[in-house]
Amino acid sequence: MKLNRRLFIGTTLAAGAALSAPMVWGQAKPRVVIIGGGAGGATAARYLAKDSAGALDVTLVEANPIYTTCFFSNLYIGGFREFESLQHGYDKVAAGGVTVINDMATGVDRAARTVTLAGGQVLPYDRLILSPGIDFKEGSVPGWSVDAHAEIMPHAYKAGPQTQLLKAMVEAMPEGGTFAMVAPPNPYRCPPGPYERISMVAHVLKQKNPTAKILILDPKDKYSKQALFEEGWGLHYDGMVEWVGPEFGGAAVEVRPETMEIVVDGEVQKVDCCNVIPGQIAGKIAQIAGVTDDSGWAPVHPDSMKSKADENVYVLGDSSAQGDMPKSGFAANSQAKVAVMTIRAELTGSKAFPAKYTNTCWSLIAPEDGVKVGASYEPTPEKIASVDSFISATGEDAALRKATYEESLGWYAGITADMFG
Structure with a gap:
């Protein structure tokens, strides 16, 4: 199946679709704070705001006003992309009903359910999503x-x-x-x-x-x-x-x-x-929040991405320890939609469907010589487990490798639109 921008967005919209329950007039909106504006965090923010139709108060905390994607950054090094093509702002995220705060989260009080920012602001939350990427060991x-x-x-x-x-x-x-x-x-x-x-x-x-x-x-x-x-x-x-x-x-x-x-x-x-490229661990705020274990990563429940340390905290993407999924932008985007569905069900009474996850990782070896690997995943009691996988074959003809590279371009356009609007 050839993946392009329209198909990527369409399939991921379908994966996260569910009807939300109506708000009760006079009731304060449940508050969701998201730390980290990458493939996991930005996706979660947009989908929470859009799919809850205003029923949730959604705040995204991201230190950088312009986000530069790690995925496809190698193609910039190789001369296949301009640096500016990797950079994305949050204007459309904010226009979709998300409060975007460009500041560094420095503290999490899980007992009080608050996040402290470097600028001194304290944000209360009912649910917290952590998607801070990696730190170095x-x-x-x-x-x-x-x-x-x-x-x-x-x-x-x-x-x-x-x-x-x-x-x-x-x-x-x-x-x-x-x-x-x-x-x-x-x-x-x-x-x-x-x-x-x-x-x-x-x-x-x-x-x-x-x-x-x-x-x-x-x-x-x-x-x-x-x-x-x-x-x-x-x-x-x-x-x-x-x-x-x-x-x-x-x-x-x-x-x-x-x-x-x-x-x-x-x-x-x-x-x-x-x-x-040193050894890696979960982003620092996950460590500060106390949701990581001795491995340096944050264990989560496979069916929801909910932290095993705190039922009100979710950990997405690179920082999570979830099982078979690789640490990738595609994976974080997929995990965000499962977490969003769970949070919306808990806070608005909307329907939650069984969790499913997908991932594909493309790589460019030389001009128009693209390869890929990927899988579909489902939660088990122990972990997110791979149930069906694929990988490019050695010896493929040039036309197929070119098509694989072009597919990756469609995916990049699709996922960045899904993240940033």
């Missing part, structure tokens, strides 16, 4: 700290200035230089993301610096779409990309940002550009 890459070294060895795993910095560094590499990536351990945002990034860096270097080399230092034995990426690298960037797994030192990496060196199993190597 300090110390996960020896020698690297996000505060001290991200401007020297960028992570570019929170899209924005970091993405622009990494692109500039790649383009400024000396002839025949070495680009190194320290890949993250599981679990992390967008499983194919680091390897699509390698493809996009390779595309740039093939054009501008064809004798350059790319080194991937990976703590994992295997990674998402591995056969597809390796086939593509061999076809399009023969001899440029080298993957070093844990058996050969990929799990024993130290970096020295000041001298632009990496140390692999004790061996020092000078590089010209280093992309450090």
